Amino acid sequence: MGLSTTLSIAQAALQANANQTTVVSKNIAGVNDAGYSRRIASLTTQADGIPTVTVSRSSNTELFNQLLSSTSDAQSADALSSGLDALEQTVNLTSSASNSESSTDKTSVGTSPAALLASLTAALTSYAAAPDNTALGQAFLSDAKALASKLNAASTTVQTVRKQADTDIANAVTDANALLSQFTAVNTAIVTGTATGADISDQQDKRDSILTALSKDMGIVTTTNVDGSMSIYTDSGVTLFDRKPNTITFSPTTTFADGTTGNAVVVAGIPITGSSSVMPLASGSIAGLTGLRDTTTVAYQNQLNQIASGLVTVFADSDQTGGSAATIPGLFTYSGSPAMPSTGQTGLAAAITVNANADPSKGGSLARMRDGNVGDPTNAAYNANTTGAAAFSTRLMALGTALNTAQTFDATSGAAASGTLAAYAGSSVSWLEASRSTATATSTSASALVNQATTSLSNSTGVNLDDQLSQMLDLEHSYSASAELMSTVKSMFGSLISAMQ
């Protein structure tokens, strides 16, 4: 030890100090960057008191993993919630009504199939009371047409939502593939940096931001290997990245109709969505969109089909003479007429129409509704009004009774398993609203969790400006102290040299 050593220590201290200041300035620059993790410059003293700086990056794996999983959950809930919001336009609830769901009778609001059905029932009752009143007949017919076209439109909306979900899945898959290929470069940089001892904190920031983005598309879990490399799996365990990215494949379906089954998302031959998947994805927007496309919308479409088949059945024309003429679709018919549809037949809601035979604007006659031979006017067996009385109301009364008679519905459709058609339509609206409000609530609480996880992570690994500024002050002081030390050594040498003269 001696003055020369003192000088070289002071010099190294200045260098270390400068490095620490660089780290502080980097931290301050990253204060508003959500993806930036605080860098920590730690001083280690080597032999002879020479300080060196090593830069590490603050990280909290548990909180980060929590952020990833809550992001995935929020995305899947959000996808479902937005899809249900889109479906909700089929029942056209006003926003004020949807905000006070508990107090409002949903079945009577807006232009839901249930509301139109109620209107149809009322029109039928009025018409049955005065079958000779053409205006009432016309009103009944237009209500029937409104209901049929509502079912058609609702069915179209459902399929549009499915198509949109399918497109969104395709976009998410493209996005995830892009992220995985970006991950390759970052992962290699981290492995190389770890081996050479280089500062890899920027790469780690980048890796975290890629993972966060990927967790929006699909739920992921990661494992870190000893060499610093990371493997990514879906939340169900399917390998997404192991030294090289796996390609996620998905073929979007061009047209969605009732009964169309969308394609599964496949990772290197392993399906991660759909009924054939052994290891199905649990969260992330792909999981949410798949649930929307393959479950929620399909259930709602089934309910619409149940309503449609219920309508066709109620208004079917049967042999009035006690003969053997087959029961055929009457006022409400569809493309498969004269065969009767099965309960909830696929595609029925999209195909249901009001029979042209009853529509004066299409060459039909209102009187056929009264007489009960809408389905086949040429076959006298269906004509209940054999006398041709203008005030014949038996058939219309019977229709009214049938409409208010309990039917059996598909118990798996989500709505009531039995009840009148109106009650079923009402329970369908309730089902949709309940699903939507549950999805919204889940989405809101999941978003809250994401916010909380983000805040916790930021508190744990983010930059605190006060802390950095006080560190800067400390550094300034120690820099001056080191510089002071050098100037003292200089003056000591000066006195030594002047002693020689």
Place this chain on the structure above:
Amino acid sequence: MGLFSALNTAVSGMAAQASKLGTIGDNIANSSTTGYKRASTEFETLLGNSGSSDYSSGGVLTDVRYGVSTQGTITSTTSSTDLAISGNGFFVGEDSSGAQALTRAGSFTKQSDGTLMNTAGYTLMGYQLPSGSTLQAINVGSTGLVASASSSATLSVNLNSAADVVASGSLPSANTSASTYTYTQQMTAYDNLGTPITLDVYMTKSDTSGDYSVSVYNHSGAASSTSNFPYSSSALTTTSLAFNASTGNYSSGSPISVTIPNGNTLSIDMSKSTMLAAKSSTTTSTIDGSAPASLKSITVGSDGTVNQVYSNGVTKAAYQVALANVTSPDLLTTISGDAYTTNSESGSIVLATPGSGGMGTIQSSSLEGSTVDLATELTDMISAQRGYEANSKVLQTASDLLGTLNNIRVS
């Protein structure tokens, strides 16, 4: 006798101080030389033939010493091939003529032929890893592209104990379109050419007593991009992995041997796997081997291991730096270039690796500074100057006295 001997004594004193000034000059000149060890001049008396009544002055002898074993201050640099020894020992260097010498000047730079040479022209010597025992020049030159075939892997998973049993006809080993599985993992292995081969590892519960059927397929034989089964060729291997049905712990079946096409036999260690009542998941999945990659950089560990780091992040230990020591380092013969050679007094060379056999450790990106402290040298210089002055006064006085004697006859 007396006056003449005083003259001689003064001359020997002046010569000794001059020698001391010489070492001080060397020290100051080398105060920034990497690995320089301070030289010092030690004095010893030389007595004349003194009787009891008269004193016949003798003189002073000098002996130059080098503080070779003194540790210099270690300062950090930015080059990973700048090496400093913290503790005992010397690098073994070889000059262009093939002569070996010891040195602590570790500012090595990579030469065009891949060897590491310090500023004095000594090439760093070491052992080739993994098992070299001949001391040879360390060569970290680029050997072009390097690929290594996979031979060992670890796969630790938890397989859900509540999973359904798959019928034997539907096991992945049956390789039919109806084949199903409990859990699957993909591993990327490398063949002899460094081609990545994706292995589809299927783990399928085959009965309720804790037996799993493990089948490994080459993914390139997958039926289509959307469905792997049936593969175009049969499984690379099918074996069974058994767990203890009551504890869920691994019981037998590991390791699993898979013959990689045009590659090694890959041994997959699955002994850390469990069968617990939790969602099937992967804990660890590692595999060795690498795709062709070029040399990116080299690092030196504290035990002297010279690692070659390739562009894909793979690290390969290539050489180990050898350290040498002698019984008495301070008595080594100093030669130009901060180097030392052995002699009969220093003892013979003992070779060892850093950190073992009493040797110090290597610090990469560091250099050992000169052991010279300027303040000490300057102080010594003052004392040498004053000593020289005093000796010259003795000479002058003796000369004056002799002059007086010579002038007696004149007057």
